[in-house]
Amino acid sequence: MNRVKKIGALLGFLLSFSAWGGALKIEITQGVSSAQPIAIIPFSTAQVVGEVWVDVAQIISDDLARSGRFKPLPRLDMLNKPSSAAQVNFRNWQALGQDNLVVGKVLPAANGRLTVQFQLFDVYKGEQLTGFSVPANSASLRAAAHRISDLIYEKLTGQKGAFSTRIAYVTSAHGVNGQAEYKIQVADADGFGAKTIVTSSEPVMSPAWSPRGDKLSYVSYEGRRSSIYTQTLRSGQREKLRSFKGINGAPAWSPDGSQLALTLSKDGSADIYVYNVISRSFRRLTRSYAIDTEPSWSPDGRQIIFTSDRGGKPQIYRISANGGKAARLTFEGTYNARASYSPDGKNVTMVHRVNGQYRIASLELATGFTNILSTGSLDESPSYAPNGSMILYSTSDGLKTILAAVSSDGKVRQKLRLQGGDVREPAWSPFKQY
Amino acid sequence: MKTYQKLLVSLCLSSALAGCSMFGGDEQAGGSAAINGSNGGASTTGLNGADNFTGHPLDNPASPLATKVIYFAFDSSAVEPQYEAVLAAHGAYLAANNGVAVIVEGHADERGTREYNVALSEKRAKTVQNLLSLQGAAGNQAEAVALGEEKPVVLGHDEKSWRLNRRVELIYPAH
Numbered sequence: 018m019n020r021v022k023k024i025g026a027l028l029g030f031l032l033s034f035s036a037w038g039g040a041l042k043i044e045i046t047q048g049v050s051s052a053q054p055i056a057i058i059p060f061s062t063a064q065v066v067g068e069v070w071v072d073v074a075q076i077i078s079d080d081l082a083r084s085g086r087f088k089p090l091p092r093l094d095m096l097n098k099p100s101s102a103a104q105v106n107f108r109n110w111q112a113l114g115q116d117n118l119v120v121g122k123v124l125p126a127a128n129g130r131l132t133v134q135f136q137l138f139d140v141y142k143g144e145q146l147t148g149f150s151v152p153a154n155s156a157s158l159r160a161a162a163h164r165i166s167d168l169i170y171e172k173l174t175g176q177k178g179a180f181s182t183r184i185a186y187v188t189s190a191h192g193v194n195g196q197a198e199y200k201i202q203v204a205d206a207d208g209f210g211a212k213t214i215v216t217s218s219e220p221v222m223s224p225a226w227s228p229r230g231d232k233l234s235y236v237s238y239e240g241r242r243s244s245i246y247t248q249t250l251r252s253g254q255r256e257k258l259r260s261f262k263g264i265n266g267a268p269a270w271s272p273d274g275s276q277l278a279l280t281l282s283k284d285g286s287a288d289i290y291v292y293n294v295i296s297r298s299f300r301r302l303t304r305s306y307a308i309d310t311e312p313s314w315s316p317d318g319r320q321i322i323f324t325s326d327r328g329g330k331p332q333i334y335r336i337s338a339n340g341g342k343a344a345r346l347t348f349e350g351t352y353n354a355r356a357s358y359s360p361d362g363k364n365v366t367m368v369h370r371v372n373g374q375y376r377i378a379s380l381e382l383a384t385g386f387t388n389i390l391s392t393g394s395l396d397e398s399p400s401y402a403p404n405g406s407m408i409l410y411s412t413s414d415g416l417k418t419i420l421a422a423v424s425s426d427g428k429v430r431q432k433l434r435l436q437g438g439d440v441r442e443p444a445w446s447p448f449k450q451y
Numbered sequence: 452m453k454t455y456q457k458l459l460v461s462l463c464l465s466s467a468l469a470g471c472s473m474f475g476g477d478e479q480a481g482g483s484a485a486i487n488g489s490n491g492g493a494s495t496t497g498l499n500g501a502d503n504f505t506g507h508p509l510d511n512p513a514s515p516l517a518t519k520v521i522y523f524a525f526d527s528s529a530v531e532p533q534y535e536a537v538l539a540a541h542g543a544y545l546a547a548n549n550g551v552a553v554i555v556e557g558h559a560d561e562r563g564t565r566e567y568n569v570a571l572s573e574k575r576a577k578t579v580q581n582l583l584s585l586q587g588a589a590g591n592q593a594e595a596v597a598l599g600e601e602k603p604v605v606l607g608h609d610e611k612s613w614r615l616n617r618r619v620e621l622i623y624p625a626h
Binding site for chain 1: 526554561562563564565566567569570571573574594595596597598599601602606607608
């Protein structure tokens, strides 16, 4: 008895310890009824010598399910498990109500490497829609699976898939000595493989991806004053941007990567500045006695939108990236802040207060129509997926802060939980560069 | 880990509640009257000359200098009247001790966006900094630092918690 207890306690400790590193668990809280049925057959690994630890078909299935636009067939409902076109009897899959079918295999390649082969079929026409061989090795099988998800998603929806992307976010928790511990982590878009890129006993905030996805800029209060750092993800090396008295915050990369918009208060109140990465010079963009902060670039790099309370309450304004006069964009409600453009530049997402609740909304620029997308009371930090399909944001869940995602039409909802602490300020990476 | 967090929260809560009764809310007339009582003598002599107190003047519970946290209304950086005497005392103390430095640390509650809250908390800190310099504190004696909503003293999604997080803390690093 005693021994069992001890083992139990040890297990508990190990479990809580592993949870500390933190994996994000994603659950879909609302899907769409129009989701397309698709059968993704387990990929054959018979020809590979040794064990293949990654279930490629399961990863693809989870990816497609998470998008809310597909309803993968449970494995228990599969009558047989073909791994090549010749083995497929389309009538069986028609009877199961499937629109599409994916078969594939993991094959050995030269020098101990692997190849993942897959084919996507239209079940009713009995035709192959697409098929690829994706090179991989045992360490990159997950990445290969996400790549295949991207190819299937694009073929079936006409929209580029964002399954090979990553997310950055801030966590905070109390460490063993009771000291606060703030981190920025980077994980795959499915929450897998979270890695901490910076840990501090003072707050870190506002992670911002470089347009190539190789660097992350963020604000750190180490030394008890705010500074902006830019960290190269691969090497972990970072560079501190020249910092000024007062606020050094809200970094945002221009789409071409040559400039960084940011907030400084060195000349009085918070204003937007633009830092030129090449000339290493700062240029002041806004001049007001009010708060100007949270800059974000238009996809073409010509405009910057930002939050300002120059009219009394925080609202979104737009200014040319070269300067000039700012024009107000939001007129609905008394609190609109932290806006960013959708990848196609047609909408902006922002935090919008309605009846005292802080919600994620999108504003259609052509019509001025505001669409409230989230349902929480303290929702913030909305970030578009690079294909514009989903918006990731943070929401409160009891006394904890978790991440949530909503499709840009508001139909699909997910929650992403991190065990062991708060997770907030998500930033979705740009597309992976192949 | 969870128990620890709970403990921390309850610790925060109990000290926050103590703070509540000490500083009072906007509607607590008793609290502001007590502070206003020492208002006329908001000069250093009145504060440092505390009768039987032999400790550091910043620790004298009878002096407005003992108050080092002041609270703000939602989305406001205006100093409320009941804190004017406190800030006058700190300003005069700094003016009389020009070797002393203070960090004026601004904070916001969790509502609204994070970087906007950094800017809002800086506005609060700068308002306090200005009031200190009006009493003769030199520009280099008080530094404004803005932490936004990043360091709440109470974790709770209600006004009771929020009002305690909307604050400016006067931190004397050498004290």
